[in-house]
Amino acid sequence: MEKTSSGGLNVIDRDGVYGVLAEDGTFSPVYRVPEEASPPGTPRWTSDLGEHVWDSCVAFVRHAERPAHFLRDSDGIGVTDLTDRGREDARRLGTLLKGYDVSLSSSPVPRCVSTCVSVAEGLGRDLPVERREEVGGYGTALYLDGYAGHVYREPGTTAVLGNLSGRPIEGWHPLEECVRRMMDVILPFLSREGVLTLCVSHDLFVAQLVGGTVGRFPSDRWISYLDGILVCRRGKETYVVWEGEEHPYAG
Known part of the structure:
Protein backbone atom coordinates (compact mmCIF):
# COMPACT_ATOMS: atom_id res chain seq x y z
CA MET A 1 0.00 0.00 0.00
CA GLU A 2 1.38 3.41 -0.94
CA LYS A 3 0.67 6.48 1.11
CA THR A 4 1.81 9.83 -0.26
CA SER A 5 2.95 12.26 2.41
CA SER A 6 2.72 16.04 2.32
CA GLY A 7 5.60 18.45 2.08
CA GLY A 8 6.24 18.85 -1.63
CA LEU A 9 8.16 15.63 -2.28
CA ASN A 10 6.57 12.41 -3.47
CA VAL A 11 7.53 10.55 -0.28
CA ILE A 12 5.65 7.31 0.27
CA ASP A 13 5.31 4.33 2.55
CA ARG A 14 5.54 1.25 0.31
CA ASP A 15 4.93 -1.98 2.19
CA GLY A 16 6.67 -0.73 5.31
CA VAL A 17 9.54 1.00 3.53
CA TYR A 18 9.60 4.79 3.58
CA GLY A 19 11.26 6.50 0.62
CA VAL A 20 11.11 8.84 -2.38
CA LEU A 21 9.23 8.08 -5.61
CA ALA A 22 10.84 9.80 -8.59
CA GLU A 23 8.86 11.06 -11.60
CA ASP A 24 10.12 8.11 -13.67
CA GLY A 25 8.67 5.68 -11.14
CA THR A 26 11.98 4.80 -9.47
CA PHE A 27 11.56 4.16 -5.75
CA SER A 28 14.53 5.03 -3.49
CA PRO A 29 14.15 3.59 0.01
CA VAL A 30 15.25 5.82 2.87
CA TYR A 31 13.86 4.28 6.06
CA ARG A 32 12.18 1.08 7.10
CA VAL A 33 9.03 1.41 9.16
CA PRO A 34 9.23 1.00 12.07
CA GLU A 35 12.86 1.97 12.47
CA GLU A 36 15.37 -0.83 12.52
CA ALA A 37 18.59 -0.67 14.47
CA SER A 38 21.66 -0.02 12.39
CA PRO A 39 23.73 -3.19 12.06
CA PRO A 40 26.86 -3.29 14.23
CA GLY A 41 29.82 -1.94 12.39
CA THR A 42 32.57 0.64 12.31
CA PRO A 43 31.58 4.10 11.02
CA ARG A 44 33.47 4.87 7.83
CA TRP A 45 34.68 8.22 9.14
CA THR A 46 36.82 6.52 11.81
CA HIS A 63 24.16 10.06 18.14
CA ALA A 64 24.17 6.34 19.02
CA GLU A 65 21.08 4.12 18.97
CA ARG A 66 17.92 5.34 20.73
CA PRO A 67 14.47 3.78 21.10
CA ALA A 68 12.44 4.10 17.90
CA HIS A 69 9.99 6.98 17.63
CA PHE A 70 9.71 7.07 13.86
CA LEU A 71 6.28 7.94 12.41
CA ARG A 72 4.86 8.58 15.87
CA ASP A 73 3.54 11.74 17.46
CA SER A 74 6.90 13.30 18.18
CA ASP A 75 6.01 15.29 21.31
CA GLY A 76 8.66 14.54 23.89
CA ILE A 77 11.23 12.99 21.56
CA GLY A 78 13.71 15.61 22.73
CA VAL A 79 14.11 13.72 26.01
CA THR A 80 14.76 10.32 24.38
CA ASP A 81 18.00 8.76 25.64
CA LEU A 82 20.10 5.86 24.34
CA THR A 83 19.38 2.15 24.39
CA ASP A 84 21.82 -0.15 26.19
CA ARG A 85 23.20 -1.13 22.81
CA GLY A 86 23.61 2.53 21.91
CA ARG A 87 25.74 3.15 25.00
CA GLU A 88 27.87 0.12 24.21
CA ASP A 89 28.34 1.18 20.58
CA ALA A 90 29.40 4.67 21.73
CA ARG A 91 31.89 3.16 24.21
CA ARG A 92 33.28 1.03 21.39
CA LEU A 93 33.63 4.16 19.26
CA GLY A 94 35.65 5.68 22.08
CA THR A 95 38.11 2.79 21.98
CA LEU A 96 38.61 3.43 18.25
CA VAL A 109 19.47 16.56 23.80
CA PRO A 110 20.04 13.64 26.23
CA ARG A 111 20.81 10.99 23.59
CA CYS A 112 23.59 13.18 22.18
CA VAL A 113 25.10 14.02 25.57
CA SER A 114 24.93 10.35 26.59
CA THR A 115 26.74 9.43 23.38
CA CYS A 116 29.59 11.77 24.31
CA VAL A 117 29.72 10.45 27.87
CA SER A 118 29.91 6.86 26.61
CA VAL A 119 32.61 7.77 24.08
CA ALA A 120 34.65 9.27 26.93
CA GLU A 121 34.21 6.03 28.87
CA GLY A 122 35.55 4.09 25.90
CA LEU A 123 38.49 6.46 25.68
CA GLY A 124 39.15 5.92 29.36
CA ARG A 125 39.26 9.66 29.97
CA ASP A 126 37.22 12.02 32.09
CA LEU A 127 36.43 14.50 29.34
CA PRO A 128 34.03 17.43 29.70
CA VAL A 129 31.12 17.63 27.27
CA GLU A 130 30.45 21.06 25.82
CA ARG A 131 26.70 21.36 25.31
CA ARG A 132 25.86 23.61 22.36
CA GLU A 133 22.31 24.26 21.20
CA GLU A 134 23.70 25.14 17.76
CA VAL A 135 25.23 21.68 17.30
CA GLY A 136 21.82 20.07 17.01
CA GLY A 137 19.06 22.33 18.17
CA TYR A 138 17.26 25.53 17.25
CA GLY A 139 19.18 28.32 15.61
CA THR A 140 21.05 26.45 12.88
CA ALA A 141 19.20 24.22 10.40
CA LEU A 142 16.03 24.23 12.48
CA TYR A 143 14.65 27.62 13.48
CA LEU A 144 11.08 27.07 14.72
CA ASP A 145 10.74 26.15 18.39
CA GLY A 146 8.17 23.39 18.87
CA TYR A 147 8.52 22.32 15.23
CA ALA A 148 8.75 18.58 15.84
CA GLY A 149 5.72 18.29 18.06
CA HIS A 150 3.32 20.89 16.76
CA VAL A 151 4.07 22.05 13.23
CA TYR A 152 4.98 19.03 11.18
CA ARG A 153 3.82 15.65 12.43
CA GLU A 154 5.43 13.62 9.70
CA PRO A 155 9.07 12.56 10.01
CA GLY A 156 11.65 15.32 9.88
CA THR A 157 13.24 13.15 7.20
CA THR A 158 10.64 14.49 4.78
CA ALA A 159 11.60 18.07 5.59
CA VAL A 160 15.27 17.33 5.01
CA LEU A 161 14.59 15.59 1.71
CA GLY A 162 12.58 18.64 0.71
CA ASN A 163 15.42 20.95 1.63
CA LEU A 164 17.92 18.84 -0.29
CA SER A 165 15.68 19.06 -3.34
CA GLY A 166 15.34 22.84 -3.11
CA ARG A 167 11.89 22.83 -1.51
CA PRO A 168 12.35 24.02 2.09
CA ILE A 169 9.58 23.28 4.56
CA GLU A 170 8.35 25.53 7.34
CA GLY A 171 10.59 25.35 10.36
CA TRP A 172 13.84 24.78 8.45
CA HIS A 173 16.21 27.26 6.83
CA PRO A 174 16.95 26.66 3.12
CA LEU A 175 19.81 24.22 2.56
CA GLU A 176 22.49 26.77 1.73
CA GLU A 177 21.73 28.72 4.89
CA CYS A 178 21.56 25.51 6.95
CA VAL A 179 25.06 24.60 5.82
CA ARG A 180 26.41 28.09 6.42
CA ARG A 181 24.96 28.19 9.92
CA MET A 182 26.29 24.74 10.81
CA MET A 183 29.72 25.55 9.42
CA ASP A 184 29.74 28.78 11.46
CA GLU A 193 45.76 22.44 16.48
CA GLY A 194 46.01 18.64 16.40
CA VAL A 195 42.61 18.16 18.02
CA LEU A 196 39.76 15.93 16.88
CA THR A 197 36.50 17.57 17.97
CA LEU A 198 33.62 15.11 18.10
CA CYS A 199 30.34 16.99 17.55
CA VAL A 200 27.37 14.76 18.30
CA SER A 201 24.20 15.88 16.57
CA HIS A 202 21.19 14.31 14.80
CA ASP A 203 20.65 12.59 11.47
CA LEU A 204 18.58 15.53 10.15
CA PHE A 205 21.52 17.87 10.69
CA VAL A 206 24.22 15.48 9.45
CA ALA A 207 22.25 14.69 6.28
CA GLN A 208 21.95 18.36 5.38
CA LEU A 209 25.63 19.02 6.03
CA VAL A 210 26.52 16.08 3.78
CA GLY A 211 24.01 17.02 1.10
CA GLY A 212 24.94 20.69 1.15
CA THR A 213 28.71 20.15 0.93
CA VAL A 214 28.99 16.93 -1.07
CA GLY A 215 25.67 16.80 -2.94
CA ARG A 216 24.90 13.14 -2.28
CA PHE A 217 21.31 13.27 -1.05
CA PRO A 218 18.59 12.11 -1.49
CA SER A 219 20.17 8.67 -1.77
CA ASP A 220 19.31 5.06 -1.18
CA ARG A 221 20.52 5.12 2.40
CA TRP A 222 20.08 7.35 5.39
CA ILE A 223 22.43 8.51 8.14
CA SER A 224 22.99 5.56 10.48
CA TYR A 225 23.66 5.80 14.20
CA LEU A 226 27.19 7.18 14.81
CA ASP A 227 27.53 7.87 11.06
CA GLY A 228 29.03 11.23 10.15
CA ILE A 229 31.15 13.52 8.03
CA LEU A 230 34.59 14.98 8.68
CA GLY A 244 36.63 8.30 1.82
CA GLU A 245 36.53 11.21 -0.62
CA GLU A 246 37.82 14.73 0.01
CA HIS A 247 35.75 17.71 -1.12
CA PRO A 248 37.12 21.27 -0.82
CA TYR A 249 35.05 23.70 1.19
CA ALA A 250 35.35 27.33 0.16
CA GLY A 251 32.56 28.73 2.33
Missing part, protein backbone atom coordinates in the same frame (compact mmCIF):
# COMPACT_ATOMS: atom_id res chain seq x y z
CA SER A 47 39.00 4.96 9.12
CA ASP A 48 38.97 8.22 7.12
CA LEU A 49 40.61 9.90 10.12
CA GLY A 50 43.78 7.91 9.56
CA GLU A 51 43.68 7.95 5.77
CA HIS A 52 43.57 11.73 5.28
CA VAL A 53 46.09 14.33 6.38
CA TRP A 54 44.76 17.05 8.67
CA ASP A 55 46.01 19.56 11.21
CA SER A 56 42.64 19.83 12.96
CA CYS A 57 39.45 17.89 12.43
CA VAL A 58 35.77 17.89 13.39
CA ALA A 59 33.71 14.70 13.19
CA PHE A 60 30.08 15.80 12.89
CA VAL A 61 28.08 12.67 13.66
CA ARG A 62 24.69 11.30 14.59
CA LEU A 97 39.54 7.05 18.95
CA LYS A 98 42.33 6.27 21.39
CA GLY A 99 45.51 7.94 20.25
CA TYR A 100 43.71 11.13 19.21
CA ASP A 101 43.50 14.32 21.23
CA VAL A 102 39.71 14.36 21.51
CA SER A 103 37.36 17.17 22.51
CA LEU A 104 33.61 16.61 22.91
CA SER A 105 30.78 18.91 21.85
CA SER A 106 27.12 17.94 21.84
CA SER A 107 23.58 18.92 21.12
CA PRO A 108 21.95 19.37 24.55
CA VAL A 185 29.57 26.50 14.50
CA ILE A 186 32.04 23.91 13.21
CA LEU A 187 34.82 26.01 11.67
CA PRO A 188 36.00 27.69 14.93
CA PHE A 189 36.81 24.21 16.29
CA LEU A 190 39.44 23.90 13.54
CA SER A 191 41.64 26.45 15.34
CA ARG A 192 42.44 23.68 17.83
CA VAL A 231 35.37 18.69 8.37
CA CYS A 232 39.14 19.13 8.31
CA ARG A 233 41.80 21.82 8.12
CA ARG A 234 45.15 21.19 6.46
CA GLY A 235 47.25 24.32 6.60
CA LYS A 236 44.88 27.05 5.43
CA GLU A 237 42.73 24.67 3.39
CA THR A 238 39.35 23.44 4.63
CA TYR A 239 37.78 20.33 3.20
CA VAL A 240 35.16 17.72 4.07
CA VAL A 241 35.55 13.95 3.88
CA TRP A 242 32.55 11.73 3.13
CA GLU A 243 32.92 8.00 2.46
Whole structure:
Protein backbone atom coordinates (compact mmCIF):
# COMPACT_ATOMS: atom_id res chain seq x y z
CA MET A 1 0.00 0.00 0.00
CA GLU A 2 1.38 3.41 -0.94
CA LYS A 3 0.67 6.48 1.11
CA THR A 4 1.81 9.83 -0.26
CA SER A 5 2.95 12.26 2.41
CA SER A 6 2.72 16.04 2.32
CA GLY A 7 5.60 18.45 2.08
CA GLY A 8 6.24 18.85 -1.63
CA LEU A 9 8.16 15.63 -2.28
CA ASN A 10 6.57 12.41 -3.47
CA VAL A 11 7.53 10.55 -0.28
CA ILE A 12 5.65 7.31 0.27
CA ASP A 13 5.31 4.33 2.55
CA ARG A 14 5.54 1.25 0.31
CA ASP A 15 4.93 -1.98 2.19
CA GLY A 16 6.67 -0.73 5.31
CA VAL A 17 9.54 1.00 3.53
CA TYR A 18 9.60 4.79 3.58
CA GLY A 19 11.26 6.50 0.62
CA VAL A 20 11.11 8.84 -2.38
CA LEU A 21 9.23 8.08 -5.61
CA ALA A 22 10.84 9.80 -8.59
CA GLU A 23 8.86 11.06 -11.60
CA ASP A 24 10.12 8.11 -13.67
CA GLY A 25 8.67 5.68 -11.14
CA THR A 26 11.98 4.80 -9.47
CA PHE A 27 11.56 4.16 -5.75
CA SER A 28 14.53 5.03 -3.49
CA PRO A 29 14.15 3.59 0.01
CA VAL A 30 15.25 5.82 2.87
CA TYR A 31 13.86 4.28 6.06
CA ARG A 32 12.18 1.08 7.10
CA VAL A 33 9.03 1.41 9.16
CA PRO A 34 9.23 1.00 12.07
CA GLU A 35 12.86 1.97 12.47
CA GLU A 36 15.37 -0.83 12.52
CA ALA A 37 18.59 -0.67 14.47
CA SER A 38 21.66 -0.02 12.39
CA PRO A 39 23.73 -3.19 12.06
CA PRO A 40 26.86 -3.29 14.23
CA GLY A 41 29.82 -1.94 12.39
CA THR A 42 32.57 0.64 12.31
CA PRO A 43 31.58 4.10 11.02
CA ARG A 44 33.47 4.87 7.83
CA TRP A 45 34.68 8.22 9.14
CA THR A 46 36.82 6.52 11.81
CA SER A 47 39.00 4.96 9.12
CA ASP A 48 38.97 8.22 7.12
CA LEU A 49 40.61 9.90 10.12
CA GLY A 50 43.78 7.91 9.56
CA GLU A 51 43.68 7.95 5.77
CA HIS A 52 43.57 11.73 5.28
CA VAL A 53 46.09 14.33 6.38
CA TRP A 54 44.76 17.05 8.67
CA ASP A 55 46.01 19.56 11.21
CA SER A 56 42.64 19.83 12.96
CA CYS A 57 39.45 17.89 12.43
CA VAL A 58 35.77 17.89 13.39
CA ALA A 59 33.71 14.70 13.19
CA PHE A 60 30.08 15.80 12.89
CA VAL A 61 28.08 12.67 13.66
CA ARG A 62 24.69 11.30 14.59
CA HIS A 63 24.16 10.06 18.14
CA ALA A 64 24.17 6.34 19.02
CA GLU A 65 21.08 4.12 18.97
CA ARG A 66 17.92 5.34 20.73
CA PRO A 67 14.47 3.78 21.10
CA ALA A 68 12.44 4.10 17.90
CA HIS A 69 9.99 6.98 17.63
CA PHE A 70 9.71 7.07 13.86
CA LEU A 71 6.28 7.94 12.41
CA ARG A 72 4.86 8.58 15.87
CA ASP A 73 3.54 11.74 17.46
CA SER A 74 6.90 13.30 18.18
CA ASP A 75 6.01 15.29 21.31
CA GLY A 76 8.66 14.54 23.89
CA ILE A 77 11.23 12.99 21.56
CA GLY A 78 13.71 15.61 22.73
CA VAL A 79 14.11 13.72 26.01
CA THR A 80 14.76 10.32 24.38
CA ASP A 81 18.00 8.76 25.64
CA LEU A 82 20.10 5.86 24.34
CA THR A 83 19.38 2.15 24.39
CA ASP A 84 21.82 -0.15 26.19
CA ARG A 85 23.20 -1.13 22.81
CA GLY A 86 23.61 2.53 21.91
CA ARG A 87 25.74 3.15 25.00
CA GLU A 88 27.87 0.12 24.21
CA ASP A 89 28.34 1.18 20.58
CA ALA A 90 29.40 4.67 21.73
CA ARG A 91 31.89 3.16 24.21
CA ARG A 92 33.28 1.03 21.39
CA LEU A 93 33.63 4.16 19.26
CA GLY A 94 35.65 5.68 22.08
CA THR A 95 38.11 2.79 21.98
CA LEU A 96 38.61 3.43 18.25
CA LEU A 97 39.54 7.05 18.95
CA LYS A 98 42.33 6.27 21.39
CA GLY A 99 45.51 7.94 20.25
CA TYR A 100 43.71 11.13 19.21
CA ASP A 101 43.50 14.32 21.23
CA VAL A 102 39.71 14.36 21.51
CA SER A 103 37.36 17.17 22.51
CA LEU A 104 33.61 16.61 22.91
CA SER A 105 30.78 18.91 21.85
CA SER A 106 27.12 17.94 21.84
CA SER A 107 23.58 18.92 21.12
CA PRO A 108 21.95 19.37 24.55
CA VAL A 109 19.47 16.56 23.80
CA PRO A 110 20.04 13.64 26.23
CA ARG A 111 20.81 10.99 23.59
CA CYS A 112 23.59 13.18 22.18
CA VAL A 113 25.10 14.02 25.57
CA SER A 114 24.93 10.35 26.59
CA THR A 115 26.74 9.43 23.38
CA CYS A 116 29.59 11.77 24.31
CA VAL A 117 29.72 10.45 27.87
CA SER A 118 29.91 6.86 26.61
CA VAL A 119 32.61 7.77 24.08
CA ALA A 120 34.65 9.27 26.93
CA GLU A 121 34.21 6.03 28.87
CA GLY A 122 35.55 4.09 25.90
CA LEU A 123 38.49 6.46 25.68
CA GLY A 124 39.15 5.92 29.36
CA ARG A 125 39.26 9.66 29.97
CA ASP A 126 37.22 12.02 32.09
CA LEU A 127 36.43 14.50 29.34
CA PRO A 128 34.03 17.43 29.70
CA VAL A 129 31.12 17.63 27.27
CA GLU A 130 30.45 21.06 25.82
CA ARG A 131 26.70 21.36 25.31
CA ARG A 132 25.86 23.61 22.36
CA GLU A 133 22.31 24.26 21.20
CA GLU A 134 23.70 25.14 17.76
CA VAL A 135 25.23 21.68 17.30
CA GLY A 136 21.82 20.07 17.01
CA GLY A 137 19.06 22.33 18.17
CA TYR A 138 17.26 25.53 17.25
CA GLY A 139 19.18 28.32 15.61
CA THR A 140 21.05 26.45 12.88
CA ALA A 141 19.20 24.22 10.40
CA LEU A 142 16.03 24.23 12.48
CA TYR A 143 14.65 27.62 13.48
CA LEU A 144 11.08 27.07 14.72
CA ASP A 145 10.74 26.15 18.39
CA GLY A 146 8.17 23.39 18.87
CA TYR A 147 8.52 22.32 15.23
CA ALA A 148 8.75 18.58 15.84
CA GLY A 149 5.72 18.29 18.06
CA HIS A 150 3.32 20.89 16.76
CA VAL A 151 4.07 22.05 13.23
CA TYR A 152 4.98 19.03 11.18
CA ARG A 153 3.82 15.65 12.43
CA GLU A 154 5.43 13.62 9.70
CA PRO A 155 9.07 12.56 10.01
CA GLY A 156 11.65 15.32 9.88
CA THR A 157 13.24 13.15 7.20
CA THR A 158 10.64 14.49 4.78
CA ALA A 159 11.60 18.07 5.59
CA VAL A 160 15.27 17.33 5.01
CA LEU A 161 14.59 15.59 1.71
CA GLY A 162 12.58 18.64 0.71
CA ASN A 163 15.42 20.95 1.63
CA LEU A 164 17.92 18.84 -0.29
CA SER A 165 15.68 19.06 -3.34
CA GLY A 166 15.34 22.84 -3.11
CA ARG A 167 11.89 22.83 -1.51
CA PRO A 168 12.35 24.02 2.09
CA ILE A 169 9.58 23.28 4.56
CA GLU A 170 8.35 25.53 7.34
CA GLY A 171 10.59 25.35 10.36
CA TRP A 172 13.84 24.78 8.45
CA HIS A 173 16.21 27.26 6.83
CA PRO A 174 16.95 26.66 3.12
CA LEU A 175 19.81 24.22 2.56
CA GLU A 176 22.49 26.77 1.73
CA GLU A 177 21.73 28.72 4.89
CA CYS A 178 21.56 25.51 6.95
CA VAL A 179 25.06 24.60 5.82
CA ARG A 180 26.41 28.09 6.42
CA ARG A 181 24.96 28.19 9.92
CA MET A 182 26.29 24.74 10.81
CA MET A 183 29.72 25.55 9.42
CA ASP A 184 29.74 28.78 11.46
CA VAL A 185 29.57 26.50 14.50
CA ILE A 186 32.04 23.91 13.21
CA LEU A 187 34.82 26.01 11.67
CA PRO A 188 36.00 27.69 14.93
CA PHE A 189 36.81 24.21 16.29
CA LEU A 190 39.44 23.90 13.54
CA SER A 191 41.64 26.45 15.34
CA ARG A 192 42.44 23.68 17.83
CA GLU A 193 45.76 22.44 16.48
CA GLY A 194 46.01 18.64 16.40
CA VAL A 195 42.61 18.16 18.02
CA LEU A 196 39.76 15.93 16.88
CA THR A 197 36.50 17.57 17.97
CA LEU A 198 33.62 15.11 18.10
CA CYS A 199 30.34 16.99 17.55
CA VAL A 200 27.37 14.76 18.30
CA SER A 201 24.20 15.88 16.57
CA HIS A 202 21.19 14.31 14.80
CA ASP A 203 20.65 12.59 11.47
CA LEU A 204 18.58 15.53 10.15
CA PHE A 205 21.52 17.87 10.69
CA VAL A 206 24.22 15.48 9.45
CA ALA A 207 22.25 14.69 6.28
CA GLN A 208 21.95 18.36 5.38
CA LEU A 209 25.63 19.02 6.03
CA VAL A 210 26.52 16.08 3.78
CA GLY A 211 24.01 17.02 1.10
CA GLY A 212 24.94 20.69 1.15
CA THR A 213 28.71 20.15 0.93
CA VAL A 214 28.99 16.93 -1.07
CA GLY A 215 25.67 16.80 -2.94
CA ARG A 216 24.90 13.14 -2.28
CA PHE A 217 21.31 13.27 -1.05
CA PRO A 218 18.59 12.11 -1.49
CA SER A 219 20.17 8.67 -1.77
CA ASP A 220 19.31 5.06 -1.18
CA ARG A 221 20.52 5.12 2.40
CA TRP A 222 20.08 7.35 5.39
CA ILE A 223 22.43 8.51 8.14
CA SER A 224 22.99 5.56 10.48
CA TYR A 225 23.66 5.80 14.20
CA LEU A 226 27.19 7.18 14.81
CA ASP A 227 27.53 7.87 11.06
CA GLY A 228 29.03 11.23 10.15
CA ILE A 229 31.15 13.52 8.03
CA LEU A 230 34.59 14.98 8.68
CA VAL A 231 35.37 18.69 8.37
CA CYS A 232 39.14 19.13 8.31
CA ARG A 233 41.80 21.82 8.12
CA ARG A 234 45.15 21.19 6.46
CA GLY A 235 47.25 24.32 6.60
CA LYS A 236 44.88 27.05 5.43
CA GLU A 237 42.73 24.67 3.39
CA THR A 238 39.35 23.44 4.63
CA TYR A 239 37.78 20.33 3.20
CA VAL A 240 35.16 17.72 4.07
CA VAL A 241 35.55 13.95 3.88
CA TRP A 242 32.55 11.73 3.13
CA GLU A 243 32.92 8.00 2.46
CA GLY A 244 36.63 8.30 1.82
CA GLU A 245 36.53 11.21 -0.62
CA GLU A 246 37.82 14.73 0.01
CA HIS A 247 35.75 17.71 -1.12
CA PRO A 248 37.12 21.27 -0.82
CA TYR A 249 35.05 23.70 1.19
CA ALA A 250 35.35 27.33 0.16
CA GLY A 251 32.56 28.73 2.33
